[in-house]
Amino acid sequence: MRYLPSSPAEDRALLDTIGAARAEDLLSGIPEGLRLNRALDLPSQGSEQEVAWQMLDLANKNTRFCAQFLGAGAYDHFVPSAIDAMVSRQEWFTAYTPYQPEISQGTLQHIFEYQTLICDLTGLDVTNASLYDGGTACVETALMAVRVQKKRHTVLVSRGIHPLYRDVLQTAFAPHQDLHLVEVGLKDGVTDLADLQAKLNDDVAAVMVGYPNFLGAVEDLTALAGPVHAAGALLVSVTQEALAFGWLEAPGKVGADMACGEAMSFGNRPTFGGPYLGFLAVKDAHKREIPGRVVGQTKDLDGKTGYVLTLTAREQHIRRDKATSNICSNQGLVTLRANLFLQLAGPEGLKGLAAQNVAKAQHLRQRLLDLPDMEPVFDAPFFNEFVLRYKGDLAALQEACLAESLLPGLDLGRFYPEYQGCILWCATELHTRRMIESLVEILARVPATV
Amino acid sequence: MFLRQREPLSFERSVPGKRGMDLPKLDVPAAQDTRPAHLKRSGFDALPELSEVEVIRHFTRLSKWNYGVDDGIYPLGSCTMKHNPRLNEKVAGLPGFTDSHPMAPDALVQGNLELLYTLQEWLKEITGLPGVTLQPSAGAAGELTGVMLIRAYHVAQGAKRRVILIPDSGHGTNPATAAMAGYDVVELPSRPDGTISFEDVTDPVNGKVRKGLKTLVGELGPEIAGAMITNPNTVGVFEYRFKEISDLLHSVGALVYMDGANMNALVGVARPGDFGVDVMHLNLHKTFSTPHGGGGPGAGPVCVGEKLLPFLPVPVVVRDTVKVGEGEVPKHSYRWDWNRPQSIGKVHTFFGNFGILVRALTYCLSHGSDGLREATLRAIVNANYIRARLKDAYALHIDSPSLHEVVFSDTLQAKHDVHTLDIAKRLIDHGYHPPTIYFPLIVPGALMIEPTESEGKDELDAFCDTLLAIAKEAETDAEALHQAPTLAPMRRMDETTAARKPVLRWTKA
Numbered sequence: 001m002r003y004l005p006s007s008p009a010e011d012r013a014l015l016d017t018i019g020a021a022r023a024e025d026l027l028s029g030i031p032e033g034l035r036l037n038r039a040l041d042l043p044s045q046g047s048e049q050e051v052a053w054q055m056l057d058l059a060n061k062n063t064r065f066c067a068q069f070l071g072a073g074a075y076d077h078f079v080p081s082a083i084d085a086m087v088s089r090q091e092w093f094t095a096y097t098p099y100q101p102e103i104s105q106g107t108l109q110h111i112f113e114y115q116t117l118i119c120d121l122t123g124l125d126v127t128n129a130s131l132y133d134g135g136t137a138c139v140e141t142a143l144m145a146v147r148v149q150k151k152r153h154t155v156l157v158s159r160g161i162h163p164l165y166r167d168v169l170q171t172a173f174a175p176h177q178d179l180h181l182v183e184v185g186l187k188d189g190v191t192d193l194a195d196l197q198a199k200l201n202d203d204v205a206a207v208m209v210g211y212p213n214f215l216g217a218v219e220d221l222t223a224l225a226g227p228v229h230a231a232g233a234l235l236v237s238v239t240q241e242a243l244a245f246g247w248l249e250a251p252g253k254v255g256a257d258m259a260c261g262e263a264m265s266f267g268n269r270p271t272f273g274g275p276y277l278g279f280l281a282v283k284d285a286h287k288r289e290i291p292g293r294v295v296g297q298t299k300d301l302d303g304k305t306g307y308v309l310t311l312t313a314r315e316q317h318i319r320r321d322k323a324t325s326n327i328c329s330n331q332g333l334v335t336l337r338a339n340l341f342l343q344l345a346g347p348e349g350l351k352g353l354a355a356q357n358v359a360k361a362q363h364l365r366q367r368l369l370d371l372p373d374m375e376p377v378f379d380a381p382f383f384n385e386f387v388l389r390y391k392g393d394l395a396a397l398q399e400a401c402l403a404e405s406l407l408p409g410l411d412l413g414r415f416y417p418e419y420q421g422c423i424l425w426c427a428t429e430l431h432t433r434r435m436i437e438s439l440v441e442i443l444a445r446v447p448a449t450v
Numbered sequence: 451m452f453l454r455q456r457e458p459l460s461f462e463r464s465v466p467g468k469r470g471m472d473l474p475k476l477d478v479p480a481a482q483d484t485r486p487a488h489l490k491r492s493g494f495d496a497l498p499e500l501s502e503v504e505v506i507r508h509f510t511r512l513s514k515w516n517y518g519v520d521d522g523i524y525p526l527g528s529c530t531m532k533h534n535p536r537l538n539e540k541v542a543g544l545p546g547f548t549d550s551h552p553m554a555p556d557a558l559v560q561g562n563l564e565l566l567y568t569l570q571e572w573l574k575e576i577t578g579l580p581g582v583t584l585q586p587s588a589g590a591a592g593e594l595t596g597v598m599l600i601r602a603y604h605v606a607q608g609a610k611r612r613v614i615l616i617p618d619s620g621h622g623t624n625p626a627t628a629a630m631a632g633y634d635v636v637e638l639p640s641r642p643d644g645t646i647s648f649e650d651v652t653d654p655v656n657g658k659v660r661k662g663l664k665t666l667v668g669e670l671g672p673e674i675a676g677a678m679i680t681n682p683n684t685v686g687v688f689e690y691r692f693k694e695i696s697d698l699l700h701s702v703g704a705l706v707y708m709d710g711a712n713m714n715a716l717v718g719v720a721r722p723g724d725f726g727v728d729v730m731h732l733n734l735h736k737t738f739s740t741p742h743g744g745g746g747p748g749a750g751p752v753c754v755g756e757k758l759l760p761f762l763p764v765p766v767v768v769r770d771t772v773k774v775g776e777g778e779v780p781k782h783s784y785r786w787d788w789n790r791p792q793s794i795g796k797v798h799t800f801f802g803n804f805g806i807l808v809r810a811l812t813y814c815l816s817h818g819s820d821g822l823r824e825a826t827l828r829a830i831v832n833a834n835y836i837r838a839r840l841k842d843a844y845a846l847h848i849d850s851p852s853l854h855e856v857v858f859s860d861t862l863q864a865k866h867d868v869h870t871l872d873i874a875k876r877l878i879d880h881g882y883h884p885p886t887i888y889f890p891l892i893v894p895g896a897l898m899i900e901p902t903e904s905e906g907k908d909e910l911d912a913f914c915d916t917l918l919a920i921a922k923e924a925e926t927d928a929e930a931l932h933q934a935p936t937l938a939p940m941r942r943m944d945e946t947t948a949a950r951k952p953v954l955r956w957t958k959a
Contacts, residue, residue, distance in 0.1 A: 001821040003533050004828055005906030014835045014907060023827040026834050027719060029688040029851035034725045040575055040718050045818030048537050055812055059546025061561030063554075072553050073799060080471055082506055084543070090520040091513035094534050096883075097745040102938040103878055106516035107744040110509070113460055116955040120496040126954050129745065132587035135799035143630075164799045171763070171795035172594075175601055175632035222488055249489045262799070272562050273552030273800025274587070275747035287952065293745065298948035301941040304456070310948040316590070316626035317889075321635040326590045326626035333743030336509075343460055343505045344470035347494045352473050354491075355481050363478035381484035402558070410553055433477040 001045060067435040068407035069364070071385050071426030072214070073134060073162050073240045073262060074270040078430055083267045083340045087333055097293075097329065101308045102300075107332070108307035111295040114339040121242065121342075122259040123250025124281035128292035129330040134240050134262030135168030137278030138208065140291045140325055141260040142169060144282070145206035145234050146179055147324070148289050152205035152233070154180045158191040160213030162240050163415040184209075189217040189378035189387065191224060200231035206258070211237035211251055212244055215412075215424065216361075216385030217378070225255025234258060241265055242279070244383045246354030258282050267341035268334065277334045288314060291325030353429060357384040360427035360436075367440045368425065374443075377422055385426045387412060387419065392446055394421065400446045406439055455939070457511045461956050464498035470505045495958055515939045516744070517883045523905050523913050527855045527886035527898025528621070528684060530714045530736035535816065538739070538809040547808055552800040556785040563784030566767045566801070569811040570751075573732060576822070577710075578723025579753040583763045585802040589711060592731025592750025593627040593678070595763060595797045599729055599754060600676045600705045601631060602761040602794045609703065611675035615666060617646050619685060619890045624678045624709060633675060638663055640892050644685035644848040646695060663695065671702040676728075680709040682716070684890040684898070685848050686833065686855035696726025705729065705757070713737045714902065715830060715854035718823030728755045738810040749806040760792040765801075828903035829854040832910060836899055839914040843921040847893045854902075860895030868924035870895040872931035876923070879937045880916045 006014070011023075020026055027035065046054070068076050087093055091106060098104030098111075111129045118127040131137040142155045155173075157166055166183075173181050184207070185195045191209050200207070207228045212218050221237060228235045237251035239261035251259040264276035282290055288311060296310035316323040345353060361384040368374045373392040390397060394411055401408040409425035416422075427436070483490075500508070517524070524531035542548075550559050570582040586592035597614065604611050614628040617638040625635045639651040639660040647662040667674065677699055682688045689695065696706045708722050708730035714737045716722070722730050734740045735748035742748070754762065765786035772781040817825060830853050837846070837856040844858035860870040874884030874897070886898040901910060924931060935941065 001817065001824055003535060003816070004821075004824065004903055005909075006828060007906075010907040011831070014831050014910075018831070018834045018838045020831075020834070023831050026827075026830050026851070026853075029682075029690060029853060030720050031688075031690050031693075034693060035720050036578075036718070036724065040819040040822065042572060042575055042819040042822075043815070045821040046815045048816070051812060051815045052537060052541065054815060055541040055808070056544065056546075058561040058565045059541075059544040061564060062546045062550045063558035064546065064549065068549075068551055068554075070551055070553055074552050076549075076551075080502075082470075082502055086506065086509050086513075088539065089510070089513050090518040090534075091516040092509075092518075093539070093741045093743050094519035095516045095744045096524065096526055096529060096531060096742045100517075100874070100878065100884055101943045102875070102935050102940045103515070103517040103883065104744075105939055106512040106514065109457070109459070109512055109515075110744075112955070116459075116461065116496045119955045120494050132591060132747075132803075133799045135796065136587065136591070162799070164796060167796040168799060171598065171797055172630075174794065175598060177632075218485065218489060220486060220489065245491070247491055248485065249491055253492065254489060269548035270551045271548045272550045272559065272804040273802075274798065275803040275805050276799070287954070294952075294954060296948040297953040298944045300943050304940065306940045306943055308943045308945050308948050310945065310952055310954075313949070316622035318622070319626070320622050321625035321629040323622070323626040323629070326594055326623050326630050327588070328590045328623050329588045329746040329748055331587075331743075331747045332745035333741070334747055336744070340505065340509065343498055343500055343508075344502060345497075346464075346469055346471070346499045347497045348499070349469060349471040349473070350494075350497065351491065353471075356473060356476055358484075359476060359478050359481035362481055362484075381486070398555075407551065407554060407558075429474060436478070 065407045066405045067431060069409050069425050069427065069439060070407050071241065072410045072424055073164065074273060075241055075265045075428060076270060076430050077265050077428055079267055079269060080344050082344060083337050086340055087336055092336055093333055098309060101306065105306055108295050110336060110339055112297060112307050114335045115295060117339065117342050118279050118281055121245040121250060122281040123252030124259055125284040126287040126290060127279060127281040128290050128294050130335045131278030131280055131292055132331060133274060133276040133278045134162060135165040137260040137280050138165045138169050138238060139172040141236055141258055141280050142206065144289055144291060145236065145258065148286050149205035149234065152203050153178055154182055154203045154205060156182050156184050156199055156204055156207040158184045158209040159186045160191055160210040160215060160219065161208060161238050162214045165238065189215050189380040190219050197227050200227060200233065202232060204231060204233040206234040206236050208236040208238050211239050212241065212383045214240065215387050216382040217380035218248060218382065221251055221254045221256055236260065241383060243354055243357060246350035247358060247383060263338050267337035275331055275334050277331050277338055289324055292327045293330050356429045360429065360431050361386060364425060364427040364436050367436055371440065371443055384428055385424055387422050387424055389422045396446050397443060400442050404438065404442050406442065457508065459956050460498045460500060460508050461496050463504065464500060466499055468499040468501050470500050470502040496956060522882060523901060523909050524883045525885045525899045525901055527857065527900040528711055529886065530900060530902055532739050532902040533904040534739055534741040538812040541812050542805045542808045560784055563767050565811055566807060567769050567784055569807055572814045573751055573753055576717055577730065577753040578721030579755055581754040581759045581762055582751055584751045584807055585763050585798040586731065586750040586752055587798055587803050588746065588748045589731055589733045589750040590623040590627060591797065592752045593623055593709065594630055595752045596707050596729045596731055597627055597631040598794050599758045599761045600707065603705065603758055604675055606792065611673055613670055613673045614675055615677040617679060619644065619683050619892050620678060620680055621684065621709060621711060628678065636666060643850045644683060644687045645689050663698065667698055667702055674702060674704040676705040676707050678707040678709055680711060682712045682853045685857050685893065686852045687850040688853060692725045700726065711736060712854065715826065717826045719826050723755065729758055734806055734810040738813045740806045740809040747803045747806055749803045749810065761794050763795060763797045764788050764790050764793045766790060825903040832901040832903065832905055835910055836901055836914060840917055843918050844897065855898060855900035857893050858897045859893050860897065863921065863924040864895065866924050866928050868928050868931050870897055872934060873897065873920055875942065876920050876931050876934040877916065878935040882913060882916060
């Protein structure tokens, strides 16, 4: 086995020092009857070359596309070469959680910088070292909101939030019979203000809305903040496409009390849904209720500035069943990718990239609307995703696209019966004018069957 | 290595006009500004302006202040810091995997689905349990999924149970998870050998009686939803009465959760499904060598017994056998099964940390049945070698047979006013990452050492020699230990002020 460094003579020496005849003798602590008395029924070890080919074979069984016009929480963005190169340094990818600050300053300073940037993007005061993904970030945020708002037990969730995030929320709230998730409907692609007002009451701890929402539409946080705050609830923005922060005002500056969501767009590929990057940012007043790891600045004995994990009195290894969450890790290496991405982009790069995404999406929408079978559904401003109704046969459209190695947008009817026949399209900086024209040409040829 | 004493925050080095990323030429009309005026991005306070050169140098310098697995032994107990094979990294970066979209139709991601199905088959055989979900992103996420499965099972039986039993030696995530899933935690006391006590335990100091497993099961019986038990436990000792514990809990309708953090001691040697475990998680970033990444991402698959199969999170990957002609090799196709009415729902937005699952299957295929068992045995031999070499210099608070890790106490050194923290920090001066310290809580001044199978005799000897030298030094020069580390990039940090007056981000002066 190429990963095991001992020679037979060294093995013998180890066992002699221990005073054991064979390695198996050291299993004496496991009762005989509980041991496995056969080999595992699995293939035997594979050489590096054999395994590499086996895995390549699996990768090749996935269909490859010239372009994917599908976002829906997993975005296709360009990844600068510096990112893969940097994260492949062993000092980053093999290191453990920075529990020993004297020999973990690299990770700790990086997280401090990452925290600074998440606060900058969201316009809020405090964030943590990250959460697993967008869906689980929603869970931690909702649970934190009911913790902060002591006597309130309801969280209002806009139907515009990613449907899978809402599923994850449902799962996590199911054990808590005293807590309630209530859906707020949509009107013209954004949260229905009348429905929201009807559902606000003094049991509502927080209201969660998409920014932009799952349908790509920009919610007017300022307009929502008025009634939400008047009812004593917290306004939470949920962002599944964090690149939008290069185009939209920071949620904390337009009424949000908490901002959470998914930041995979910063330096990651779609990778079949993970690992991604959940985030949560809050106001200073709530910092001791935030879940997860937090890095803070301090000094060492010589007065030199450095960084440590801090506010640990909230965490599971100290507080056990009274902790703010059971989370005990973060998305370490993915935060590094995001930090690298943001520092490479800088303010101008981020704004420019965001503006390109808007331009591409606007162009794609315009060109699709030139087709007789496509029509608009609502007119809310959008970032890099938008919804169109297709009057033709969706299955035929899908088939035609796949035949030309293009992955079309999401069939919205899968998650929203009220949008049956509608498609959620996405365009990013990766979609060239030519790709968009190919898509339009292919769609123009789809036979009308309806 | 640590050439520079200080690397400024990147924000402090920002210079207007620098760029580290350029954009392709825009080949479509510029965007029309459709935003309401008040939602236009106003600007940024921190985002730095730097070139690619500066960003790369900044992060390269920072990286040199980290200790990694390639620097040497990383003996963190319960963390299983083993070698991270480079093949696994390379494979996880294949564009066939990284480009694939989680919302793509099943027919277009057959490679991914086959990969996940295959990994599940390996984990089933390794644990002896018939069902797996790969969705949980970490050990703690796996625990939460597992406890929610237990809850769903009892709800389906029409039973309201409110208690989860957890040994006092358990990891903090266990009680935190039980609370997050809406349960009350009742603690199980340990025996002097570190295993769960069936009998009541009287505290020798304050005379308080703590109820043992038998009493608690007798008193709480139908209230108990389950127990969360780490095995081997956090002292590195196999719960040798595990089968009896399972039987006792099952007799009152409770289920058994096994925390699989220490599964590196059991792979190929014993299977939880064979000793009564109903549900457990695995830490792929421990046992299956996926890199720790400075704290993540990990993966915490959950394996379940028959009773819990209907409740697994959606979707579940399913293999269909396509009809072929007589005598031909059967062909398979794979799909997600979303139609599972008793499922607890989703626990991750998509399908879990897929990139990590790719690495874990690569590890499995490289090791095979024989390599997995060999790795387990070597991990156990290595821990016992350290135990044999250090047991005269450091106190073994618990003398039970060690498996993959060994826990010492600082009681011998405490006589010289040298404590676990001092020993740990002195190790840093010698170029080693310290072991896990002050855990488990049932061992005073615990030093929990897990070498893993990745260390050879030379590395083990050098590490043991260092710890022996530190034990000597404790007798002769305690002050040197109190001052340690002095050779690291930082000396001891003021953690109290960090928590009292938190500075959690940079702000413009």
